[in-house]
Amino acid sequence: MSKALERRQKQREDLLAAADNMIAAAGLAGLKTRDLARRIGVANGAVYNLVEDVDDLVLRVGSRTLSRLDAALTAVEAAGDASPVDKLSRIAVAYCDFAAENTGLWRALFEHRVQPGKDVPEWYIAQQMELFQHIHGPLVVLFPKRSAVELGVLARSLFSAVHGIVTLGLEQKFVAVPLDVLRREVARIVRAMVNGIVLEEKAEA
Amino acid sequence: MSKALERRQKQREDLLAAADNMIAAAGLAGLKTRDLARRIGVANGAVYNLVEDVDDLVLRVGSRTLSRLDAALTAVEAAGDASPVDKLSRIAVAYCDFAAENTGLWRALFEHRVQPGKDVPEWYIAQQMELFQHIHGPLVVLFPKRSAVELGVLARSLFSAVHGIVTLGLEQKFVAVPLDVLRREVARIVRAMVNGIVLEEKAEA
Numbered sequence: 066m067s068k069a070l071e072r073r074q075k076q077r078e079d080l081l082a083a084a085d086n087m088i089a090a091a092g093l094a095g096l097k098t099r100d101l102a103r104r105i106g107v108a109n110g111a112v113y114n115l116v117e118d119v120d121d122l123v124l125r126v127g128s129r130t131l132s133r134l135d136a137a138l139t140a141v142e143a144a145g146d147a148s149p150v151d152k153l154s155r156i157a158v159a160y161c162d163f164a165a166e167n168t169g170l171w172r173a174l175f176e177h178r179v180q181p182g183k184d185v186p187e188w189y190i191a192q193q194m195e196l197f198q199h200i201h202g203p204l205v206v207l208f209p210k211r212s213a214v215e216l217g218v219l220a221r222s223l224f225s226a227v228h229g230i231v232t233l234g235l236e237q238k239f240v241a242v243p244l245d246v247l248r249r250e251v252a253r254i255v256r257a258m259v260n261g262i263v264l265e266e267k268a269e270a
Numbered sequence: 271m272s273k274a275l276e277r278r279q280k281q282r283e284d285l286l287a288a289a290d291n292m293i294a295a296a297g298l299a300g301l302k303t304r305d306l307a308r309r310i311g312v313a314n315g316a317v318y319n320l321v322e323d324v325d326d327l328v329l330r331v332g333s334r335t336l337s338r339l340d341a342a343l344t345a346v347e348a349a350g351d352a353s354p355v356d357k358l359s360r361i362a363v364a365y366c367d368f369a370a371e372n373t374g375l376w377r378a379l380f381e382h383r384v385q386p387g388k389d390v391p392e393w394y395i396a397q398q399m400e401l402f403q404h405i406h407g408p409l410v411v412l413f414p415k416r417s418a419v420e421l422g423v424l425a426r427s428l429f430s431a432v433h434g435i436v437t438l439g440l441e442q443k444f445v446a447v448p449l450d451v452l453r454r455e456v457a458r459i460v461r462a463m464v465n466g467i468v469l470e471e472k473a474e475a
Contacts, residue, residue, distance in 0.1 A: 226435055227434070257469075257470060259466070262462045264469060265465070
């Protein structure tokens, strides 16, 4: 690799790390490219030699967050044998913990909108979709007869339900609850939902 | 009532109706008090003779939205006899429909933050809490032995789960689904959750 390319890559990493810290500390609203340029020691305009635009910057930070979330979910899955229902419940609690520990970065995943007229890039959507594999795995074991499309819908519903409980719980707007209560609720609701769906399937059979 | 007081009350109603329309059309970000003043035919500063500040204005519009939501939920409850599980499921679908039909006003309920250092007024919190009665009623029938606190936590979890599914479903960010699929999913997940909790209680007994 040429020296120039190497330096550019180093600057790009510094930029993403700095943007990551900024969003972690103050959310999307706290992201100022001028301050970023100063922090990594480049001229204002030079930031846009490293990323395409602010959307690209935020999505690349989002990608780092998704990777970290993926690692956190993988870690709890590796934590020993468990029934599929237990696995889903653990994954949901790990999601809750991740959100509580990385609130700024996690919120940014949902608050960010790309500029009107632009599309979210394919690579980013693919990375989001990959995360659903964590939910998909246990669901296939529980519901072997359901099609991939049906399991996809179910995985999204489970995720959205847990996301709703975690979001309103952490926001303490409608649902002011301490974290340990929130974790218990998340585990309980996931168990109840999945057991309820198992029950429904038995009734249909 | 004095003529002056009457006129002031009429202007206040006009102001709230205009703000309601504005938020319905363009969300919280579309609310411009200068435009509001023009629409109701008062001077710029005169808006603040009618409401305390922007927070007060948004909360009063929010109160109108909550009243409409209350009416929508009451209407489906009155739509004939149903088991408690069916009632909860109908209420959740009605919530989904309300969000789909009043997206701007509904989003504003969750996006609005009062200015730092200020508290959300008691009357507004009380109105929010009253809405939980719709969920609480069927839950008392299903779980007569549970305490009011336990049922309160459960009501909030059910609401948050449904809210998550509706929010991500309507946003079409993570979960792009047509409204009829979303309604079916909401109904199914509520049934599954509640049946799952009934099952759990039987297992504990």
